Amino acid sequence: MTSYLRALRLVNFRNYADDTVLLKPGLNVVVGDNAQGKTNLLEAVAFAVTGSSPRTTNDPEVVRWGADFARIEARIATEGSGQERKVAVGYAPGQKKRLTVDGAPAPSLASYAAGGAGVRAVNFFPDDIRIVKGAPSDRREFLDGLLSTLRPSYARATGEYAKAVQQRNQLLRRIRDGFSSERTLSTWDRKVVDLGEQLLRGREEAMPVLDEHFASSLRALYGPEKAAVRYSYSVTPDEYAEALREAHGADIERGATSVGPHRDDFEVSLGGVDLITFGSQGQQRLATLALKFAARDHVRGATGEDPILLFDDVMSELDGRRREFLAGYFLESTQAVISTTNLEYFGEEILRRAQVIRISGGAVMETTTDGVAERVAEQRGSFRTA
Ligand SMILES: Nc1ncnc2c1ncn2[C@@H]1O[C@H](COP(=O)(O)OP(=O)(O)O)[C@@H](O)[C@H]1O
Ligand SMILES: [Mg+2]
Incomplete structure (x- = not known):
């Protein structure tokens, strides 16, 4: 059994107002300029599968400025089974966090984080x-x-x-x-x-x-x-x-x-x-x-089960040989979501086999899979129908 995150919807999470990201098994590269929301996106994945932010213990920080709640929905697919689990984490400052699995409240944050969501994550942030x-x-x-x-x-x-x-x-x-x-x-x-x-x-x-x-x-x-x-x-x-x-x-x-x-x-x-x-x-x-x-x-x-790998801006500080090693490592994992400002850190051959998600200003601009770019407008509906 191998599970991975197929889709993620971010509502009022950090600088995302309401957007959907589709993810593939294997390597997903999140690319964008500085301060566009790459780290926020990785944080959102972790938030969806563990119920907490790996970057802060102060939950109100993740709520979009000016909004009164944040919500992440995710679809977790199990390869070969055709089945999908819907999980959601909702948070409004001053209220208890709401964690649900297929619509039912999770028994506790601890059980949700320890596999209750259907998949685990290992993350790396530069800090x-x-x-x-x-x-x-x-x-x-x-x-x-x-x-x-x-x-x-x-x-x-x-x-x-x-x-x-x-x-x-x-x-x-x-x-x-x-x-x-x-x-x-x-x-x-x-x-x-x-x-x-x-x-x-x-x-x-x-x-x-x-x-x-x-x-x-x-x-x-x-x-x-x-x-x-x-x-x-x-x-x-x-x-x-x-x-x-x-x-x-x-x-x-x-x-x-x-x-x-x-x-x-x-x-x-x-x-x-x-x-x-x-x-x-x-x-x-x-x-x-x-x-x-x-x-x-x-x-x-x-x-x-292989956990999802969330590695934030890991390539920039490494030399070519190590970048190559890491790219291969991520490509062969069940699922990896890796952020970068520079696609050239990944070789052409690697990128052909990866999904590239281009983001800007807290929104997904374009997703490229198998060398084919898709506009996002067509993808957004998929969250509701799936
Ligand atoms: N709660 C929040 N509401 C709105 N914007 C936020 C919030 N928290 C952080 N930001 C903004 O998100 C942007 C940084 O996003 P980040 O994911 O760190 O960028 P990067 O693409 O460089 O990783 C900054 O401009 C920051 O001001
Ligand atoms: Mg960052």
Whole structure:
């Protein structure tokens, strides 16, 4: 079973008023000048299949200025079955998000994002380089995001764990200020450990798989040096409960929980060198790409389905050899949507086999498939009739 996104309708999403984009399996290239809506379009695809923006946690941002709601509808086709799933995400500031699958409300955002929409996505935005270059929280976010698309229970555990740590921290400060006694801490310790262990188990399971795929992806993208990712614990699961107990004094003083998965990190290395601290910009960018490819491999291994690849402006910073490698990689994926300002980054032969979507000012101007350009007016109706 292979699913892909066949059509997307954007209503009041970012700079799109109301437009429809038809997508093909394989490579789709979104081309346009700067500030026309390429990134917004990729964001909209992610919004449709996960229910959230990968670029912001502040939902009102995606609503078109001056509009009072945003809505994305998508048709997800399963190859060979002739069947199609209709999904929609509606959002009006101040109201709960509305997620529907074939007209029925999705049970939860977590289940919608973890396959409920019918397809998953792995995306790359230029800012993602912070996964390799940035703070431990950026790497944890990457890991938790990936695991949440695989299992809604993981997403729930992440949310509940964060809340439990926050509540424990509040209590720590109350104890410090003399409003509570230290004895009350043990209840929160237990809760934090229970939830934290779920996170650690999920991450421990994923790490070796990611490490293997990361190493082979970076070998293809960079060279023969051995690349690796390795989890680094603030405390191991065996010592978790005890370490939390032992930290009482220090935690009360700081008013913060010092050990647990919210303090963990993972190392990224190439040829034994720590890329987070010593990597060049170029190495960090390639390592970020390799991590995204590893995420795709992991999703495929765990679910049996290839996720959609959404890669924003990935070609501009690469040399010719790597561009060629990436173009081939995208062409052979179930579905990839790649944005660029410059079609010349893709070879002629590649473009013949791809679909090219030309956009300008928040609207689709033209779609070219098999070398044949189609005006958009004829396509718009297809959304309603399909
Ligand atoms: N909520 C919004 N409503 C209307 N326009 C927006 C909104 N958010 C961003 N934009 C506009 O969208 C344009 C950028 O689109 P973007 O997809 O980032 O362009 P690019 O083609 O360079 O990737 C900018 O002009 C920005 O001002
Ligand atoms: Mg952009």
